[in-house]
Amino acid sequence: MREITLSQAVNEALAEEMRRDPTTFIIGEDVAEAGTPFKILSGLVEEFGTGRVVDTPIGEPGFMGLAVGAAMTGTRPIVDLMFGDFIFLIMDQLCNQAAKTHYMSGGKLTAPLVLRTNLGATRRSGAQHSQSLHALVAHIPGLKVAMPSSAYEAKGLLKTAIRDNNPVVIFEDKLMYQDKAEVPEEEYLIPFGVANVKRAGSDITLVGTSSMVQVAEKAAEILAAEGISAEVIDPRTIVPLDMDTINESVRKTSRCIVIDEGHQSFGVTSEIAARIMEQSFYHLDGPVIRMGAMDVPIPFSPALEDITVPTPEGVAANARKLMAGEMFNG
Amino acid sequence: MSDAKTNTEEYLRMYSQMVRIRTFEDNANQLYLSAKMPGLTHMYSGQEAVAVGICEALKKTDKITSTHRGHGHCVAKGANFKEMFCELLGKEEGYCRGKGGSMHIADQSNGNLGANAIVGGSMGIATGSAFTAKMLGKDDVTVCFFGDGATAQGILYEVMNMAALWNLPVIYACENNGYSEYTKTAEIAAGSITARAEAFGIEAFTVDGQDVLAVNELTEKLVARSRKGEGPFFIELMTYRYHGHHVGDINREYYRSKDEEKLWKTERDPITKFATWLTKEGIASDADLAAITAEISADAAAAVEYALAAKYPDISEVDQHVFVA
Numbered sequence A: 001m002r003e004i005t006l007s008q009a010v011n012e013a014l015a016e017e018m019r020r021d022p023t024t025f026i027i028g029e030d031v032a033e034a035g036t037p038f039k040i041l042s043g044l045v046e047e048f049g050t051g052r053v054v055d056t057p058i059g060e061p062g063f064m065g066l067a068v069g070a071a072m073t074g075t076r077p078i079v080d081l082m083f084g085d086f087i088f089l090i091m092d093q094l095c096n097q098a099a100k101t102h103y104m105s106g107g108k109l110t111a112p113l114v115l116r117t118n119l120g121a122t123r124r125s126g127a128q129h130s131q132s133l134h135a136l137v138a139h140i141p142g143l144k145v146a147m148p149s150s151a152y153e154a155k156g157l158l159k160t161a162i163r164d165n166n167p168v169v170i171f172e173d174k175l176m177y178q179d180k181a182e183v184p185e186e187e188y189l190i191p192f193g194v195a196n197v198k199r200a201g202s203d204i205t206l207v208g209t210s211s212m213v214q215v216a217e218k219a220a221e222i223l224a225a226e227g228i229s230a231e232v233i234d235p236r237t238i239v240p241l242d243m244d245t246i247n248e249s250v251r252k253t254s255r256c257i258v259i260d261e262g263h264q265s266f267g268v269t270s271e272i273a274a275r276i277m278e279q280s281f282y283h284l285d286g287p288v289i290r291m292g293a294m295d296v297p298i299p300f301s302p303a304l305e306d307i308t309v310p311t312p313e314g315v316a317a318n319a320r321k322l323m324a325g326e327m328f329n330g
Numbered sequence B: 001m002s003d004a005k006t007n008t009e010e011y012l013r014m015y016s017q018m019v020r021i022r023t024f025e026d027n028a029n030q031l032y033l034s035a036k037m038p039g040l041t042h043m044y045s046g047q048e049a050v051a052v053g054i055c056e057a058l059k060k061t062d063k064i065t066s067t068h069r070g071h072g073h074c075v076a077k078g079a080n081f082k083e084m085f086c087e088l089l090g091k092e093e094g095y096c097r098g099k100g101g102s103m104h105i106a107d108q109s110n111g112n113l114g115a116n117a118i119v120g121g122s123m124g125i126a127t128g129s130a131f132t133a134k135m136l137g138k139d140d141v142t143v144c145f146f147g148d149g150a151t152a153q154g155i156l157y158e159v160m161n162m163a164a165l166w167n168l169p170v171i172y173a174c175e176n177n178g179y180s181e182y183t184k185t186a187e188i189a190a191g192s193i194t195a196r197a198e199a200f201g202i203e204a205f206t207v208d209g210q211d212v213l214a215v216n217e218l219t220e221k222l223v224a225r226s227r228k229g230e231g232p233f234f235i236e237l238m239t240y241r242y243h244g245h246h247v248g249d250i251n252r253e254y255y256r257s258k259d260e261e262k263l264w265k266t267e268r269d270p271i272t273k274f275a276t277w278l279t280k281e282g283i284a285s286d287a288d289l290a291a292i293t294a295e296i297s298a299d300a301a302a303a304v305e306y307a308l309a310a311k312y313p314d315i316s317e318v319d320q321h322v323f324v325a
Ligand SMILES: Cc1ncc(C[n+]2csc(CCOP(=O)(O)OP(=O)(O)O)c2C)c(N)n1
Pocket: A029, A058, A060, A082, A086, A089, B068, B069, B117, B118, B119, B120, B146, B147, B148, B149, B150, B151, B177, B179, B180, B181, B245
């Protein structure tokens, strides 16, 4: 099968959906001629024109709010937020407006929009361009949250997001834009709320999101060489979250580590671990271990930045402890 | 050129501060091109007269807030090369112990409250700093540097409203370099930028940002008036960035022509213009100016060498400074 980059996969998904549905449009900073700083959208303005690939001034709350209003009145905006860190600027429009419109109107109004943004540290971008803030969004009822782990997922999930009638936020890992994966030529969609078992195993379950799926897979390789069989699960969307697949795996392996690049405290790993504890407690042979980014602003210095995020070696080390029945304290 | 500073020492200091910024940036760019610098950085080259003209009108305890394109502001407000290069390379001896990097350099000792990677992110901070001065009865003035692109952020209008209502000693300095990222200012700013400030009753000025004396003269006046409680003020400084949006933005003809770049660099360069004036007025000879430049180059080379060899922070520092000890 052909291989394309995550960036190309996103570009293809947008082009296909924009051809299919004339009410879709892209809006954000430097999305047209420049095709974003990551060059993800190159070529789209040539095909769809500046009326549907709309460059905005640097006013995130403004264009996010505009997108909410546009979505409520018959279009399907696809908002490009250059860095996930800027989500703090648009929180009111996203969380007070878009997320609640359908509910508050008793089901009468909808806001079918997609917010595409990114996450991920270790790009030496400093504390305001390196955060993984998906947990904040996942906390708010009314927002769906997708976390593609490869080019294949990025395309299939984005197409589903654009057709969804709810506000959907997609976090792409900015370090993965040039990573290639097999992506079929034929059209496909990936449904929300269906986890993917990336690797089968029997001793321990590793649940990873976004690029942490790769970290989990690499850890599984390390462990395999030591005779430990790890199962790797990619939930693909954290809202909705496919607990059935995760529970099934954990009940089989009886051990689990959850890995996510958001800060560890009050985050996605905590949520998934808590649900496993509630739903599969009597099947567990050890505590569910959370591995997230350290609870520090992401430091610039490479010497510090690299130790703030989970690594395959770190996951493997925790897996060994779990297998050995060692205690985890704090 | 207009006249602001009146003695040779001050003129030469302005000149050397501009050369220091240019030299710092040339070295930073080299560090990037030779893959010795982590991440990306935004060059201030071309805009030197703005930072220097303004900061030379400030005293040490006056405050500034800076932007992603902040090296120039940092140097102009009195920072040293060594700590700056160490910061750019993520080293322990950097101004922020390597935790900030290019986009977050702050130099508290000289009143630089920090660069900011959020466009418009420092507008509230600058206004709050002016609020402090007023509340505590200090005569400190705060200058808020930001770009033309940042005028699209709503917070500017929220804080200008308050600053005007409360007569805060803050000067909003909009560096209009014609572009926000890969987009021309005309495509992102409707109407007049200064008129927006005027709508709040704030006196607004437009000045040639390539003329260090003009910038300095205007700022001296506005700073003096701000100290007397006549602020806030707004200045739009017309200027140009020589490099791409960041050091990696190399193929940029799709949004900015080479001819345009050449015009600014050859005919409107703030350092060359000022050098010509200095020699014409008999304040310095070409040889004097060349000596200044040579000394600064040597300083920068030594600082770069030092920073490259300097150590990274110990990993135990990673969770220090999350909270105040
Ligand atoms: C809130 C926010 N939005 C977008 C960006 C990305 N960005 C960084 S610099 C920049 C352009 C800023 O233009 P301007 O204010 O004119 O400053 P200049 O780069 O020209 O100095 C943009 C869009 C950002 N850092 N922060």
